[in-house]
Amino acid sequence: MASPTNGETSYFAPITNGDTSAQEKHPNDLPDLELNPVKSAHLVNDIVHCFAWNNLRVDVKDRATKKPLSILTDSKGIVHGGEMLAIMGPSGSGKTTLLNAVAHRVAAAGATTTGDILANGQKISWQKLRQLSSYVEQEDALIGSLTVRETMQFAAGLALSSKTSKTERMRRVDDLIASFGLQEQKHTIVGTPIKKGLSGGQKKRLGVASRLVTDPKILFLDEPTSGLDSTLSFEVISYIKEIARRHNLIIIASIHQPSTSTFKLFDKVALLSKGKMCYFGPLPAAHGYFSSIGYDMPPETNPAEFYLDLINTDLAKEGDNVYARVQDITQKWAECGPAQRVETEIEKAIAAAKTSAHIPDLTKLKPDKPSLMAIPVVLLQRSWIKAYRDIVAYWIRIFMYLGLAILMGTVFLRLSHTQEDIQPYINAIFFGSAFMSFMAVAYVPAFLEDLHTYQKEHANGLVGPLSFSVANFFIGLPFLFLITVLFSIPAYFLINFRQDGSAFFWFVLWLFLDLVAAEALVVFISVIFPVFVVSLALTAFINGLWMCVDGFLVPMNVLNPFWKYVFHYIDYQAYVFQGMMVNEFKTEIYDCARAANGEFHCMYPSDLNAEGKIRGTAILENFRISMHEGQWIGITIAIIAGYRILAYLVLRLRH
Template identity: 30%
Template structure:
């Protein structure tokens, strides 16, 4: 890719969605603490302690360090993704602090691949392009842009393969990671952050990923990636390096000069060793197969003489303190005298353009709803129409049909038996949708936070699309169920009464689904939500008077919130309103109250779900 062509925006839409606005990232003395809550008290823990560095357009900055050293926290701070905890220091973009106008100029690839498993590579990138690219682009241009990214990332071979996931076979790990990167470079970001993009990949695939990042940086972008322990081939492709150890800065500078720097401090490998492996070992305080500085040896001997021991081994704390002190004395003061870091000359008009960019949706509300609706329908049809779920419903329908085979209502005992069938139908289609809908928002929380963080769509458009795209799938199985049960059990054979019974069941499903959505959105924890749903549904059923005729007044009001109660009464009315009073049919009225209550629950529970979702997800 030609950097000159890209900077002038004349790429023929080959790679860019528009001109690249170069951003020089600088950060000085960045500190971060978190609150650790315990049973009796709370304490603060230092995550980052005075981290300073910079990255220019065209550079690939690698953040290295052992697990728990603060790499992800630093990336989150630099990318504007952390809004909690105690943060100090300075982070600037072209010498300006972070603002919401930068959202559209920053791409962030998380460590976990947050993708829809059942969408193909092309569908994944096309839906992202339709939602994120500017409204000034036509649908065809957005789709072409997605295809250009597929070509640039070498994904043509797998473009029609589903992405897959932990339990679903799809593209390879390296291809999945490139899809994640593609999601971010679609909008031509000025800054691209990646959290361990090579984690879990073999060395060849990891090299391919880093080559992609190098090409992206050379196109005029600033790329910052956290990486745990790259191979030597990967290490030599980095322009700059930050080495962290226990939240402290152990080195910042050219990656090619890192080994010579540590040699100057007295640490050198005694055997042939991957530079990255050597550096991470040092950051961990491991000095096996490494020369030790004279100062550290003297410190060890003095400790041994004080304690009258001969352990002969340096502690990790000793090594860490020495490395931090060495970096501070040799480099930190020198860099502070340079008035922070050498600024990148930036055209004033360009600087103004970058920070005057206003938040703008890539599609209007109706387009967002339409795109999300079809995306949701494609993604979830596999789960809803899985052989397991269909077999479950069909098996129960057949069992009911055999148990109540051609039942009748000629006697009171026959009537009671058939009423038991109607009761089971109302309970089953009250329970089943609740425990299906509970998983909706907790399972998609990561995806929702990721997409909302870049202003991909409005929460209202997502919520309405998510709930309505489920309806065709949710209502398919009840229809099949009732077609089997109704005629096997010999319920009232009339077109009108069949369709009225169908409407009652479908209304029950919609109301029950609303309760499941509300519980899942308010708790966002599947185990806790399942427990609460079980207690709630059982309470509704018990308070309905099905088992206890004289329900105490203080709890009897719960029946009016119970879709089981209203559904059972409506089914009784549809089937038995023609029977004489001599058969002891209860007074059911015209059924309008029950219908009104079910409709109110269908909308009320969903409104509660939306409010809860707005409270628990990332702010607008």
């Protein structure tokens, strides 16, 4: 807002004329702020009584000067059990930075975080904080094809100890579903792009409930009301507040422009501007504090809007006093009594941790996690339900491959054992193996959804890279085998490949390995580049490269040595193509063309040419293909394992 002119007084500006009582009243003269206004009657959380951060600072490297740039400066705060803290500020103020920093997460890309994170006055490591807390992302990891109850059950399975009985687990799940008002929707799916499920507010509630089933003592919420209207926002925060009071939880949420009714549900507020604290304390006391430093809030004004507009520099124009106002507010907060009392409260908590025998020692708290095998089993169960319900994951691919099989079968229809049809046979083998592999790019969106879910659960300490990798690999095998069989039956018999039971088995085996390898490639590329367009383009490009060097388009005796020795021998399509060629031609005999004078014209030299025949092995010799099927199977499996292991290592190193 523009600075006042012509004698007008902005309610953002300190009062400088007329009544000067507010101007003369120094913030140090304010009465003590009650830092723990919530007195819960149900103190279930007897482990973490308070959570604090002290001298928290986050620096990044300035792109222009390459020098350290502070995006969060000397932040202090303390939240007690049963309280809800709202972290607020305009865009770029440092809300998410502060939330991530206090949650012991990466505050920003390339950032360096210093300062103390304290629970019960004790410094707490990120590993210990993971045991005590849960973090709900702005877009939480909900799987659209699962029902509300299934979502809660699987969340419990990933977090609760194997010592927790099934009865206790289900009781906890049902209690939370009822507490968040989702009883009537417990058998409703979350919702997919194809099938509608929960409303936006119900999804937000389910996202929080699925984190609370893990029994956290501290809950971090990143924009829990984003995308919701004021009514749904109030509904979501009301449910969270009720749970927090009932179980004495500590709730810390970043929030953007809440309605008046939603804003008043919070017990404390932290106001940030340009990474500096403008206010921290009880929400009711904020009005008096800002009045005391000369910034009165007009009547019938949304307090959240007033505070945000007061410290927002985004829309500042030339001649405005916005920057001076924000500097004035941050400087006065740093020097005022309420800020010093926050620091004193933190110091008291630290002192109490050293002297009181009633405060639990969090360093001795042992994690009570599920057994080593429990998590992969839960992931397999969840992935199985998702796979057979989610049309996008596999069913669309099944119809795609079935359509391709019918297309191929009718184009290469009933090929005969004459030399004119030898090349169409080879073309059909190449086309089938190459395009089966190429069309695996359709798995990219489904895997990225799974990866997104994993990243959120891993950040909360629930799922490790090994469990995720193992479950993802094994759950795909039956569906890939089903795709292979459904493709092979029409394609094999319509084209008239070698009519032999064992030959059909080998055909299915080679295509199955082809699909498994192609899916492993998708996984490897997607974990490195978890962006849909990038993963899709790179996977398609690499499959195109494999087509070029597999030995069909350019024979091995012609292929450039660089492409041959660098790429051909790691090309799984090459081994699949060779294996299918051997399977088709190793025992077959084809008729040569016969001229009008009765002479035979044979395309491939063979010991049967004199009889007007071509032995199939002559075709293999022409393509420089030997018969080492067992070796090729081993190499293909090694390539599959290589992709999967590399993907696992990327996940482990990156997350």
